[in-house]
Amino acid sequence: MALLHMHFKSPTLVMQTNVTVVLPESEQLFTSRTNTKLKTLYLLHGLSNDSSIYTRFTNIERYASNRNVAVVMPSVDHSFYADMKYGHNYFSFVQKELRTFMLNVLPLSDKREDNFVAGHSMGGYGAFKLALTNPELFSAAASLSGAMDINRFLQDGVFNGFNAKSIFGEVDSLKDTEHDLYKLLKDRQSEQAVLPKLLQMCGTEDYLYEDNVNFKNYALSLKTDLDYREGPGDHNWEYWEYAIKEVMDWLPLD
Incomplete structure (x- = not known):
């Protein structure tokens, strides 16, 4: 595998940013x-x-090599994959600019069936947010220990020293907004959109376990085609190392 650390100026963020990429070294790519x-x-x-983080705490390079898939890992600060009220437009960056840039500089497929999104915790929320906002871009999405109830984060106010108001502004609730996974799922279902395959995983000792169960129950009440998996595990890399291997085996890569 080739490991790329890419640094470039983003027009959307109006600053330098970085992306880590794992790229299979297929012989065909050298012709x-x-x-x-x-x-x-x-x-x-x-x-x-x-x-x-994934290259440091998991075996993502080996898993990607075994399945011959490129892995693109952006940095988005504490943004919760949102266009921040007082900050940068990270959702627009990941949703539009990053994908376009990667397609222009690397040999990546632009076909929906060849593109997937996944993440853990805030990134699990971000993966479902991206997939449910733009189901035409991704054929599969996976959330690992995801922050499925964005209002929990908002109500916590300051989370690990970071103020949620810098992301969402002076609001009391994010229910029924573009940040609400429940609304996004309901809207796509009502539109009869072709949803990506969805995988949701969470450890039973995770502090977000109840939120994950609630979202799973809601999704199933809408008859969503959701693969839900739970088992022993906490909100840590021991669980996410196991979970990302499950994701790689689950993705339609053959």
Whole structure:
């Protein structure tokens, strides 16, 4: 596998940013004028992490090599994958600009069936937010210990020293907004949109376990095609190392 650390100025963020990419070293990629286009997993970090975290705490390179899939890992600060009220437009960056940039500089497929998104904690929320906002872009999405109830974060106010108001502004509730996974899922179902395959995983000792169960029950009440898995595990890398391997085996990569 090739490990790329890419630094570039983002027009959307109006600043330098960085992305970590794991790229399969297929022999076809080294031939002239190759038409090989790789399937791609956009892998999203949690609240206290950055683009390097999966390469440091999991075996994502080995899993990606075994399945011949590119993995793109952006950095989005504490944004909760939102266009922040007092900050940068990270949702627009990941949703539009990052994908376009990657397609222009790397041999990645632009086909819906070849693009996937996943993440843990804040990134699990972000993965479902991206997939449910733009189901035409991704064929599969996975949330690992995801923050499925965004109002919990808002009500906590200050989370690990970071104020939620910098993201969402002076609001009392995010219910029925573009940030609410419940609303996004209901809207896509009412539109009869073709949803991505959805995988939701959470450890039973995780502090977000109840939120995950509630979202799973809501999704199933809407007859959503959701693969839900739970088992022993906490909100930590021991669980996420196990879970990301499950995600790689679950993705339609064959």
